[in-house]
Amino acid sequence: MGSIRDYFANITGALTTTAKGMGVTLRHFTSEPPITVMYPHERKWVPPTTRGKHILEQDKCIDCHLCAKACPVDCIEIEAEHYGRILEWKQFSIDYKKCIFCEFCIPPCPVDCIHMTTEYEMATDRNDDMVEDLLTWTGLRPEDEAKITGEPTEFQKKQQADDGGKAGGKDKSALIAQIKARLGKG
Amino acid sequence: MEALEMYAVDDRADVYTEELKLNLGPQHPSTHGVLRVELRMDGEIITHSRCDIGYLHRCAEKIGENVTFLQFNPYTDRMDYLASMNNNLAWSLTVEKLLGVEAPERAQWLRMTCAELNRIASHLIAFGTYGIDIGANTPFFYAFRERESIMGLLERPAGARMLYNYIQPGGVRRDVDEHWVDDVLAFCDDFEKRWLEYNTLLSHNRIFIARTANIGILTKDVALANGCTGPVLRGSGVKWDLRRDVPYLKPYDEVDFDVPVGEGTYGTLGDCWDRYWVRMREMIESIRIIRQGCARLAEIGGDTMDKQMKRMYKTPLEPEAGEAYMRCENPRGELGFYVVTEGGKSPIRCRARAPSFCNLSVLDKLLPGTMLADAVAIIGSLDIVLGEVDR
Amino acid sequence: MERLIAAFSDLTGTEGVIPLSLAYAVCIGSLLGFITVYAMFAIWMERKVAAHMQVRYGPMETGGWHGWAQSVADALKLLFKEDLFPRDGNKLLFFIAPAVVFCGVFAGFIAIPFAAGIQIADLDLGIFFIISIAAVEVVGVIMAGWASNSKYSLFGAVREAAQVVSYELPSATALLVPILVVGSFRLGDFNAYQAQHGWLIFSGPFMWIAALVYFIASLAGCKRAPFDLPEAESELVSGFHTEYSGMRFSFFFLEEYASMFVASILMATLFFGGTTLPFNLFDLGNWGDYADAGRLAAQAAAANAPADLVAQAARAAAAVGPFSDLGNILAAHLGIVVLLLKTFFFIFVQMWLRWTLPRLRVDQVMAMGYKYLLPWGLFAVMGTAVWETYAA
Numbered sequence: 009m010g011s012i013r014d015y016f017a018n019i020t021g022a023l024t025t026t027a028k029g030m031g032v033t034l035r036h037f038t039s040e041p042p043i044t045v046m047y048p049h050e051r052k053w054v055p056p057t058t059r060g061k062h063i064l065e066q067d068k069c070i071d072c073h074l075c076a077k078a079c080p081v082d083c084i085e086i087e088a089e090h091y092g093r094i095l096e097w098k099q100f101s102i103d104y105k106k107c108i109f110c111e112f113c114i115p116p117c118p119v120d121c122i123h124m125t126t127e128y129e130m131a132t133d134r135n136d137d138m139v140e141d142l143l144t145w146t147g148l149r150p151e152d153e154a155k156i157t158g159e160p161t162e163f164q165k166k167q168q169a170d171d172g173g174k175a176g177g178k179d180k181s182a183l184i185a186q187i188k189a190r191l192g193k194g
Numbered sequence: 195m196e197a198l199e200m201y202a203v204d205d206r207a208d209v210y211t212e213e214l215k216l217n218l219g220p221q222h223p224s225t226h227g228v229l230r231v232e233l234r235m236d237g238e239i240i241t242h243s244r245c246d247i248g249y250l251h252r253c254a255e256k257i258g259e260n261v262t263f264l265q266f267n268p269y270t271d272r273m274d275y276l277a278s279m280n281n282n283l284a285w286s287l288t289v290e291k292l293l294g295v296e297a298p299e300r301a302q303w304l305r306m307t308c309a310e311l312n313r314i315a316s317h318l319i320a321f322g323t324y325g326i327d328i329g330a331n332t333p334f335f336y337a338f339r340e341r342e343s344i345m346g347l348l349e350r351p352a353g354a355r356m357l358y359n360y361i362q363p364g365g366v367r368r369d370v371d372e373h374w375v376d377d378v379l380a381f382c383d384d385f386e387k388r389w390l391e392y393n394t395l396l397s398h399n400r401i402f403i404a405r406t407a408n409i410g411i412l413t414k415d416v417a418l419a420n421g422c423t424g425p426v427l428r429g430s431g432v433k434w435d436l437r438r439d440v441p442y443l444k445p446y447d448e449v450d451f452d453v454p455v456g457e458g459t460y461g462t463l464g465d466c467w468d469r470y471w472v473r474m475r476e477m478i479e480s481i482r483i484i485r486q487g488c489a490r491l492a493e494i495g496g497d498t499m500d501k502q503m504k505r506m507y508k509t510p511l512e513p514e515a516g517e518a519y520m521r522c523e524n525p526r527g528e529l530g531f532y533v534v535t536e537g538g539k540s541p542i543r544c545r546a547r548a549p550s551f552c553n554l555s556v557l558d559k560l561l562p563g564t565m566l567a568d569a570v571a572i573i574g575s576l577d578i579v580l581g582e583v584d585r
Numbered sequence: 586m587e588r589l590i591a592a593f594s595d596l597t598g599t600e601g602v603i604p605l606s607l608a609y610a611v612c613i614g615s616l617l618g619f620i621t622v623y624a625m626f627a628i629w630m631e632r633k634v635a636a637h638m639q640v641r642y643g644p645m646e647t648g649g650w651h652g653w654a655q656s657v658a659d660a661l662k663l664l665f666k667e668d669l670f671p672r673d674g675n676k677l678l679f680f681i682a683p684a685v686v687f688c689g690v691f692a693g694f695i696a697i698p699f700a701a702g703i704q705i706a707d708l709d710l711g712i713f714f715i716i717s718i719a720a721v722e723v724v725g726v727i728m729a730g731w732a733s734n735s736k737y738s739l740f741g742a743v744r745e746a747a748q749v750v751s752y753e754l755p756s757a758t759a760l761l762v763p764i765l766v767v768g769s770f771r772l773g774d775f776n777a778y779q780a781q782h783g784w785l786i787f788s789g790p791f792m793w794i795a796a797l798v799y800f801i802a803s804l805a806g807c808k809r810a811p812f813d814l815p816e817a818e819s820e821l822v823s824g825f826h827t828e829y830s831g832m833r834f835s836f837f838f839l840e841e842y843a844s845m846f847v848a849s850i851l852m853a854t855l856f857f858g859g860t861t862l863p864f865n866l867f868d869l870g871n872w873g874d875y876a877d878a879g880r881l882a883a884q885a886a887a888a889n890a891p892a893d894l895v896a897q898a899a900r901a902a903a904a905v906g907p908f909s910d911l912g913n914i915l916a917a918h919l920g921i922v923v924l925l926l927k928t929f930f931f932i933f934v935q936m937w938l939r940w941t942l943p944r945l946r947v948d949q950v951m952a953m954g955y956k957y958l959l960p961w962g963l964f965a966v967m968g969t970a971v972w973e974t975y976a977a
Contacts, residue, residue: 015956022401036638110267112265214736223822330941332940335639336640395941566740
């Protein structure tokens with residue numbers, strides 16, 4: 009039980025500190041602009057070092073499995089058939105349900121073929137979508153097939169006739185160049 | 195305990211009340227995760243409490259015995275997920291001690307600066323969530339605003355916003371960019387102004403003081419006997435800080451900072467307000483350390499990773515048989531890693547001494563005799579992270 | 586209300602039940618509509634106020650401009666949610682509790698004068714009625730807490746009972762002060778008095794204390810921070826409505842905002858001039874009465890209104906004939922705007938406090954009520970009594 013002085017000190021203390029606190033909130037209400045970013049409409053700048061989704065330069069990859077071994081959570085699955093130095097790709101997938109984005113798969117690569125992009129949006133409502141296949145093509149490319157067998161295949165001939173011999177699959181070389189430029193800057 | 199006797203149930207009376215068993219958690223807004231506290235209540239008064247932990251147990255120590263020394267580094271991120279840098283630091287120092295290597299000078303200063311930045315971020319969460327526990331929602335958002343700046347700063351060298359994996363055995367992952375030091379200094383200037391605002395809004399608010407002063411008094415003896423460390427111990431008036439007493443990084447020897455301890459400003463020494471206030475003042479001390487660290491970082495150059503250690507990314511580290519224990523002053527107290535190895539790629543025993551776990555052990559001693567609302571205040575003032583308690 | 590009955594009686598050409606029920610329907614319907622729209626706006630406002638105090642934007646997407654339709658969307662969502670019921674709870678009590686809670690506040694709206702003439706019932710004991718009918722809410726809250734079969738709900742309900750019952754004392758004591766000065770319990774008289782004598786808050790040194798005590802006590806009555814113990818989310822999850830969801834939950838929400846409105850409009854009416862502007866600019870308080878031909882003469886004599894305005898009002902009243910209420914409404918709309926602006930200012934202050942202050946503990950709330958607010962309220966009553974006798 010406090011004294012009479014405490015009683016009045018309590019009242020004045022409560023009123024003054026409340027008023028001061030209200031001053032702080034009012035200042036924020038009137039003069040501080042919101043700092044939140046309206047996410048889907050605008051995005052925050054992410055530094056080039058950001059550890060996001062992976063990207064693979066498949067033509068460089070030699071199927072050495074060092075990245076898979078370095079992975080603490082075993083989320084990289086690699087499968088390929090070797091014909092000398094030519095690879096028949098079956099699988100190079102990363103399970104993003106497991107991946108912890110630790111970046112340990114990047115430095116061991118002897119040919120510097122796996123990179124991390126700044127891509128961080130991977131929300132999905134399907135489990136299967138979380139397993140990302142990094143391959144741009146599977147099996148043997150026609151030109152590889154040609155190297156093994158020594159002559160162009162039917163398919164390759166047809167394709168050459170169609171589009172001047174461009175390889176099938178998605179073209180990610182532009183993106184890779186962009187990432188390299190940014191990494192170089194950082 | 196006098197309070198307990200005062201509210202003891204008298205079942206000889208004609209009309210008597212029964213104790214009510216209340217489960218606080220594991221799904222509860224203010225148990226800071228998945229802590230479950232079994233309370234026996236007499237009205238609003240707690241007569242008995244029992245902590246139940248383990249809801250977030252992820253076998254971190256066992257995982258450490260099955261992955262390589264380097265691979266365990268990102269797992270330490272996930273123990274005290276609010277202070278990943280400090281966890282990385284503790285683990286890296288343990289591995290370095292096993293290997294007998296030392297990080298280059300620039301890496302050491304970077305480590306210290308980043309760890310102190312992360313300490314501020316962690317204390318900001320403690321401050322913000324403590325406000326929410328007491329019922330003030332707004333400080334939380336102000337704290338997150340500043341934490342956001344820190345995450346933006348740490349994201350630039352580390353590449354991630356929360357689970358950095360930046361400090362690694364042998365040094366740090368990569369050097370910072372050229373503007374980083376200036377940006378950190380700018381943040382320090384801004385933060386000091388904000389810090390004063392926090393105190394106007396919350397620390398010295400009469401209601402806040404009424405809710406925290408004289409509540410959950412942790413005496414020096416109890417704190418020491420239970421192995422409390424960090425702000426919980428310092429709040430009870432014990433001046434013990436590993437950064438000052440056992441400098442585990444060379445720069446801590448060179449920088450100048452104070453170790454704030456509780457003084458019983460508004461009540462008894464070792465109450466919730468003291469613990470809270472120690473955290474608030476530690477932020478300012480961290481700012482002092484960061485300023486000195488930045489000044490040095492601007493001067494010194496050189497490697498950020500030991501040259502010999504760089505091969506660890508390709509071939510796993512294989513320290514010679516032996517054991518090592520290394521402890522660091524985390525935002526929540528002393529984080530220690532004890533590692534025994536027989537010469538393989540992974541340790542045969544990996545044990546973490548988690549500060550939150552030890553600090554939580556005093557909860558059952560503090561709760562009886564207090565009110566339900568005080569229970570929330572006390573849990574908040576211990577500032578536990580369940581990821582670290584359960585590991 | 587009587588005039589509405591008369592109007593319907595004239596319109597339908599009947600007496601008795603038909604105009605009475607029509608009038609009831611109109612009153613209840615308009616009140617319900619008003620409360621719903623107001624609550625939606627207030628919830629949106631609360632979110633915006635909170636957001637901007639916390640350097641956020643708040644709702645920005647729904648409806649386009651600053652997320653104005655967010656509350657509408659929330660209301661629709663709550664309407665369509667499954668009606669959940671806790672197993673082992675008391676089903677009957679669980680279902681009627683939200684209605685009881687809402688009724689208490691809803692009934693309070695009956696006696697509120699939005700402007701002279703725009704009032705469902707100008708009760709002789711209007712203030713007394715509002716205070717007492719609001720206490721019914723406690724019954725509903727205890728019902729909800731008990732029927733939920735949840736310990737957190739029970740804690741919340743018991744806290745609410747203790748708190749609301751305790752804080753009725755200081756709030757009623759503080760309301761005695763303006764009653765002492767005006768000498769009436771009728772809320773309409775306060776508007777008239779303040780139109781003549783200026784705002785009550787300036788009438789004597791003790792009125793400030795009474796206003797402060799009433800405001801703080803009304804915060805506790807509305808379960809607003811720093812007295813939001815019954816639903817203290819960091820301790821009791823969500824207090825007495827932890828187990829409620831959907832439509833029934835929305836009733837508790839409506840009740841909270843409606844009681845905020847009642848407390849704020851009482852504050853504005855009793856202490857801050859009601860429908861009048863400061864220094865009685867434009868003589869707003871009397872406009873409604875000018876159009877009312879019946880009370881015109883007495884009012885004009887009392888207020889010394891300009892003769893030409895009186896004559897104009899009399900002509901207007903004569904012109905609209907049986908629809909004199911319509912004339913009233915048109916004439917008084919500016920007064921309503923002034924009153925609502927004041928009300929929303931006090932609602933804003935309530936929000937402002939909520940986003941600034943931490944929460945008190947249950948024993949501190951009791952101590953505050955009995956040791957601080959009640960003595961100061963009594964002090965203000967006695968001081969005003971002395972002041973009115975000797976000084977005024």
